[in-house]
Amino acid sequence: MLLNSLFFIFAFLPVVLLIYYLLPAAGRNLFLVAASLVFYAWGDPVYLVLLIFSAVFHYIMGLQIQNAVQDKRHxxxxxxxAAAVDVFLLCFFKYSGPAAGMVNSILHTQIAVRELALPIGLSFYTFKNMSYLFDIYYGRLEAEKKFTDFAAYAVFFPVMxxxxxxxxxxxxxxxxxRRVNALQLGYGAGKFILGLAKKVLLADTLASLYGDISARAGDITVLTxxxxxxxxxxxIYFDFSGYSDMAVGISRMLGFKVKENFxxxxxxxxxxxxxxRWHISLGSWFRDYIYIPLGGNRVGMGKHIRNILIVWCLTGMWHGASMNFPVWGIYYGVFLIAEKYLLGSRLEKxxxxxxxxxxxxxxxxGWMLFSHNSLGEAGIxxxxLVGxxxxxxxxxxxxYYLKTNxxxxxxxxPACGPGLYRFVDSRFHNLTVGSAVLYGVLFLLGTACLVYSSYHPFLYLRF
Incomplete structure (x- = not known):
């Protein structure tokens, strides 16, 4: 089940919210666990066991790390x-097939590896659960003793x-x-509607255009x-930030204040x-759990450059197994190094x-490296672009493309900048009739597009 499906918007979410609000506070986390498992099983029932394993495994390991506080080695x-298990699962599902293909092409072998569908959200919920263990290890957090509370976090469906x-x-x-009231519900609904509008009114329309152009990239003009x-x-901005807005909005409707991702x-x-400013939660994850433990910028220039390149190579690999992703990551690593040591003062002027x-x-x-299936396609x-x-x-x-779009x-x-949203937010907080009309129109347009347009899943579901 996906956040931009009609079934989710008109059936699953209203039913979940209704039951959730009627339940006493003591039963809401357990209900969230059940609702999240149904949400996941609806679209990916085969890998539901993997999601449950991740929740149980990280809960147990969190207690174990907490209990070993006096034994640093243990x-x-x-x-x-725990990290080895997580990395193994990520590598097995994301990289085993491409890795075998690369070995076969280099060594002319015939290693047969069955192509496995990537479990939906594997990278996201694995990193989320890993952060829990890292924070316990570094003393930033005490392990959660109540399994229901941790499980509600581990399988929380809006961000899963x-x-x-x-x-x-x-x-x-x-x-x-947590507070669950009409104000939270209203704010969350507005955030959800804005995210839905980003996705279906802007991102999906642009997806059709780019799909048509990239399919015939061998014979296009510079302008095209x-x-x-x-x-x-x-x-990609409106698709991914739209999903994040929808997830933040649903979380708020359930009483949770989740940090913005863009x-x-x-x-x-x-x-x-x-x-x-982009994918803030992933960038801060790599900063806190990879970059800083490597020494961050508190080392000599050579090691600092090494740390940046490691982090950005891993960031690229997190997104996918084909070579264009680590190259895309290193591409940005090189820019960050150049801005740190060569361009910083010049850019400021x-x-x-x-x-x-x-x-x-x-x-x-950089997005052209990201959007293609191989370096060869991206290179073409x-x-x-340069003729x-x-x-x-x-x-x-x-x-024709230019005029029609x-x-x-x-x-x-303007939708990329803060001015438009600050205006909308100010109108919403005033709870005027105009704001209700605005959100109502956006919601109707969004759902109409879902009914009459081709279905476009969120881009980041691939990762």
């Missing part, structure tokens, strides 16, 4: 064992499939006691290539700033508009 070995990567230490108190790159740049990244004036253009050009080029598309192999600068098809392109630009 405590460390418990953490290493595509984040944000919520940490238990941030919502532990909310697991015990740039239109496609802009379309995917906007698609902070208007396309307004950034450097690549460094961009990655502080540039006018804001020039810094933003610089950032967006290289972010957009990048060549078309190499392109069928001219522009043709009738390029102008100009309105949505113009809508995307």
């Amino acid at each position: 405590r460390k070995m418990d953490l290493i064992f 499939t595509a984040g944000p990567i919520v940490r238990y230490k941030d919502i532990k108190e909310q697991m015990k006691k 290539a740039w239109i496609g790159m802009f379309a995917f740049t906007m698609e 902070n208007y990244p396309y307004t950034s004036k450097s690549i460094t700033e961009f990655w502080r 540039l006018p804001a508009w020039m810094s933003r253009i610089y950032t967006m050009l290289f972010v957009m080029a 598309y990048l060549k078309r 190499m192999g392109a069928s001219g600068f522009a043709d009738e098809t390029a102008w 100009l309105l949505i392109f113009l809508l995307c630009i």
